[in-house]
Amino acid sequence: MTATKKPWPAQLGLALALVLLMAALAAARPNFLTLGNLVNVLRQISINGILAVGVTYVLLTGGVDLSLGSLVAFTGVIAARFAHPGEWVVLAPVCLGILAGAACGAVNGWIVTRGRVAPFIVTLGMMTAARGLALLASGGRPVSNLSAAFTRIGGGDLAGVPIPILIFFGVALLSHLFLRNLRAGRHLYAVGGNENAARASGVKVGRVKMMAYTLCGALAGLAGVVLAARITTGQPNAGVGYELDAIAAVVIGGTSLNGGVGGVGGTVLGALLIGVLNNGLDLLNVSSYYQQVVKGVIIVGAVWLDRSQHRDR
C-alpha cells in the first residue's frame, strides 16, 4: 500500500463547477459579472439559503423536512398580521414568525422522536397542515398593508448591503460555528452517522433530533418573515416547492441524505450554484421550458462531479 492520497477538500468539485458556470455566463453576458448583478444574485438566494441552512441540521441527523414551503407561507402570514403600520413594534411580527416556525418544527421533532414515525411522513403531514393553517390565518387572501419598518427587512439595506443578504450570511456563519465548535453541534453528526453508537456513548438522541427540527422550523419562520417583508404581503400560497429547492442546495453542497456527513459551507455553495443558474438563465433569456430541463441536469451533474472526486480517496 502506498501512502494514502491527500483527500480533496470537501467542496472543491462544487467550487470548480460554480467557477466554470460563472466564467461561462460572464463570457456570454457582459452584464453578469457586475457588482449590481452579483448583489442581485445574493439577495435572490437569501431566502432559499436560510431554509437550506435550517434543513442542513435535519439532513445531518439522517432526517428530512418537507414542510418548509408551507411553513414559509404560514409564518409569513402570521408575521404580516402583526406588521400593520402603527400597531406593534417591528420586533413583534419578526419574533412571532420565528416562534410559529419553531413551534411547528418542535411538533415535527416530537412526533419523529416520541412517535417513531418516519420524518418523511411527519413532515409531509406538517406540509399539508401548515398550508391549511396559512389559509385559515389569512382567510385565503394575501395579508397586505405592512409597515415600512417591517418591509425594510426584505427590501432595505444596511451600509449598502441588502438586509436579506446580511441575515443569510449571519445565519450561515452562526450555524457553521455551532456545528464545528459546540458539543451539541457535533452530536448532530454523531446521531446521523450511527444512531446506536451515539446512544451508547451517552448522546441524548431524542433531544438532539428535537433540536434539529426545532431549529429548522425557526429558520423557516425567519425565511417566512423575510419573504413577507420582501414581497410586502403575507401570502398563504407562497413558498410552494421551496423545500425541494432547499434540499437540493444542501445535497449539492455535499451533505449526505443518509446523515452524518456535510456542513453549512457546502450548503452556502449549493445555494449559490442554484441562484447563479436561475439568474444566468434569465439573463440569457432561455425559454421557461428549457430552464427547467437545464436546472435538473445541472443539479444532478454538480452532485455527480462532487461525488466522483470523493471516490478517489
Next chain:
Amino acid sequence: MTVRTGVLIATAVIAAFAAGCSSGGGAGAVAVGGGGARQPVIEVSLLNLSNEFIVMLNQAMDDKARQLGVRLIVNDAQRSADRQVEQVESFVAQKVDAIILNPCEVEASAPAVDKALAAGIPVVNVNSETKSAPTAFVGSRDEDAGRIAVEYIAKRLGGRGNLLMMHGYMGQAAEIKRSQGALEVLSKTPDLKLLAQQAADWDRAKAMGLMENWIQSYGDRINAVFAQNDEMAMGALMALEQANRKAHVVVVGVDAIADALAAVRDGRLDATVFQDAKGQGGAAVETAVKIIRREPYEKQTLIPFQLVTKDNVGQYLR
C-alpha cells in the same frame, strides 16, 4: 397500540366532522326546514380556494344563492382535474339538481361535464372552458384581458417601445389565452417589440426575482411590462421601484385584486384589467336556477373585462 391509534383517528374524524357541521349548519337547517316544496340543490366544484379570485367568485355565488333561495354546496378541487372529476361523480350519485363547474383544465376536466350530462344533470361552466360543451357557460374571454392590457401599453408608449411579458403557469388556459391576446396586438403594432418573455408562475416572489434579473439584463431599454396577473405585476412593480426605474416603465396586470387596485389608486401601478368575479359568480347561479326552473336561459353569458386606470379606479375599490 392499534386500538389506541384507531381511537385517536376516530376522535379526530369526529372532531373534524363536528367542526364542519357547526360552520355549515345554517345551510343544512334551511334545507330541512324548507317544508313543502323541496329546496333545489346546486353542487359546485371550484378550481382552487386558495386563490383570491376564486374566493371572490365563491362569495358572489353564495350571495346569489341566498338571494334566490337555493342551496349551494361548494367543493374545492385544489387544482386537481382528477379530484374535480371524482367530485362531480359523487354529485351525480347524489342526484343534485344542477352542477356549477369551475374547471381546472380544458381537457382533463371534460369527463366531469360528460358524466353529469349523461346522467341528465345540467352543468354550468364558470370562468373557464372545458373541451366538452356544458349546458351553459358563464365567463370572460381571457384573450380580451391580454388584448386590453397590451393595447393600453401601446397607447401609453405611442405605439413604439420595448415590452417584457411575464407568463402565468405555462400551459394553463388563462396563460395561453392571455398570451394570444397580447401577441395579437403586438403583431398589429410593429414598433412595439417583445424584448423577452418568461414564466413567473402567477407568483409574486418569482416575478420580483425575474424582474430584478431583467433590469440587470435590459436596463434602460425596458419601456413596459405586461404581467398576466396582478400578483406578478406587483412583484415586477416592487423590483422596479427598488431599482428606481418605475418612472420610466409602464406596468400593467390583470385581475384587479385589492393590492393592485390600491397601487393603481396611489399612482404606482399604471393599470390592471378587472375580471368581474361578482358578475361571473352571480350569473352562474342565476343561469343554473333558470335551467332548474325550466325558464329560458342564455347558453353563453360573457362578462366583459374592464381596463382600470387611475381615472376610474374609484368605482372598483371596496
